[in-house]
Amino acid sequence: MNEQEAALPGARLRQAREEKGLSRQDVARELHLSTAFLTFLEEDDYDRLPEPPFVKGYLRNYARLLGLSGEELATLYQRRLDEDRRHTREQEAVAEPRPRGREWRLPALVVLLAVLVIAVGWWLWPREQPQQDSGTAPADANPELRMEQDPAGEPPERAPEPALPDTVEPAAPDTGSEDADAAQGEDPQAPGDATAAAGPVASNGASAAAPAAAAADTGADAAPAAPEVDRLSMTFSRVCWIRIIDASGATLSQGRRNAGDSVSVEGKAPFRMTIGDAAAVSSLTINDEPTELPSSRSGDVVRVTLP
Numbered sequence: 001m002n003e004q005e006a007a008l009p010g011a012r013l014r015q016a017r018e019e020k021g022l023s024r025q026d027v028a029r030e031l032h033l034s035t036a037f038l039t040f041l042e043e044d045d046y047d048r049l050p051e052p053p054f055v056k057g058y059l060r061n062y063a064r065l066l067g068l069s070g071e072e073l074a075t076l077y078q079r080r081l082d083e084d085r086r087h088t089r090e091q092e093a094v095a096e097p098r099p100r101g102r103e104w105r106l107p108a109l110v111v112l113l114a115v116l117v118i119a120v121g122w123w124l125w126p127r128e129q130p131q132q133d134s135g136t137a138p139a140d141a142n143p144e145l146r147m148e149q150d151p152a153g154e155p156p157e158r159a160p161e162p163a164l165p166d167t168v169e170p171a172a173p174d175t176g177s178e179d180a181d182a183a184q185g186e187d188p189q190a191p192g193d194a195t196a197a198a199g200p201v202a203s204n205g206a207s208a209a210a211p212a213a214a215a216a217d218t219g220a221d222a223a224p225a226a227p228e229v230d231r232l233s234m235t236f237s238r239v240c241w242i243r244i245i246d247a248s249g250a251t252l253s254q255g256r257r258n259a260g261d262s263v264s265v266e267g268k269a270p271f272r273m274t275i276g277d278a279a280a281v282s283s284l285t286i287n288d289e290p291t292e293l294p295s296s297r298s299g300d301v302v303r304v305t306l307p
Contacts, residue, residue, distance in 0.1 A: 008080065009059050009073040010044035016066040017042075031061050032238055032277060034299035038062075044080070050301045052081060054276050057241050057256060230269040232306075233285045235262045240280030245272040275302040 017027060028038045040048050041058055049055050059077055060070030232244065236257045243254040246267030253265050257280075275281060279298040284291045286307050293302050 007076065008044045009076045010042045012068070012073065012076075013059070013062050013066065014042040016068055020066065027062070027065065028299075030065055031058070032279065032298050033058065037299050046077075046081070050276070051274075052078075054241055054301065057276065061239065228268075229266050230271075230287055231264065231266050232271050233262065233264040233283075234281055235283045236260070236280050237282040238277070238280045241276035243274040247271075270305050270307060272305050273302070275304075278302045 017024075024035055024038050024042075027033075028035045031038070037049070037058070040046075041055075041062065046055060049058075055077060056074045059073045063070040063073050230246075232252075234242070236259060238259045239256065241256050242263070244252045244263075244265055246252055246265075247270055248268050250267060252267050252271075253263050257263065259280075269286065271286070275293070277298065278293055278295045278300040281293060281296075284293065291306055294304055295302055
């Protein structure tokens with residue numbers, strides 16, 4: 001094993017396992033992982049493993065079993081991950097060189113767009129209209145006066161107004177001043193007219209009460225219902241890493257759970273869940289209804305949306 005391989009966390013774990021005389025099957029049984037997952041860890045084949053948080057958890061558990069420092073191996077893995085990402089970015093930069101001879105196109109396009117905007121603005125700018133001489137009025141400035149005069153310049157005779165019939169009652173006096181006084185808080189009616197004013201109100205009381213009751217019923221029906229909150233509960237029979245996100249995108253729970261732990265969260269369904277070991281979940285309920293995961297095999301990483 002050369003120095004480069006010794007710096008990899010998987011190679012160090014494999015060397016420590018072989019020095020202790022343990023087989024991969026023994027370690028997989030102790031860590032509750034599949035033999036394939038253990039092989040990927042020892043060969044540092046991280047592309048075939050789950051997300052980095054799961055890989056770090058596997059490395060820490062494996063190191064703890066062999067008596068090594070889990071944090072040191074997790075740091076080595078993170079360093080290797082950063083180097084791979086930097087190498088990928090460098091390859092993408094080399095594979096896609098910046099085209100030459102096109103640097104002038106963007107400034108030219110900006111100048112052309114500015115000229116176009118100035119031309120359109122000049123064309124649409126409102127122009128001042130010539131004002132007419134105030135002393136000279138147009139011929140049809142006063143059409144009513146022109147219609148009332150004949151060609152000779154004299155007004156025509158008006159037709160006699162029709163006589164009102166004898167039965168027409170005189171118009172009621174204008175009550176605008178009384179309404180203004182009432183708006184300022186003064187009572188326009190005499191004390192003797194209070195009974196007369198109250199009469200129409202009393203007679204129309206039943207009809208006025210009906211719209212008020214209908215408006216009250218409409219307001220009661222329009223009151224928004226309280227938002228529903230869904231509850232998700234889980235219990236675990238062994239160590240497992242989880243993440244729970246509700247429909248609003250909020251992370252309700254994330255991290256490592258040990259054997260015997262339970263989790264109960266509230267949010268808006270559906271819940272998006274990531275479970276590092278399907279066999280570690282001993283029970284799962286949503287709104288007190290038992291729910292099954294799509295897999296219960298040991299070492300399976302489950303990503304599911306429930307319900």
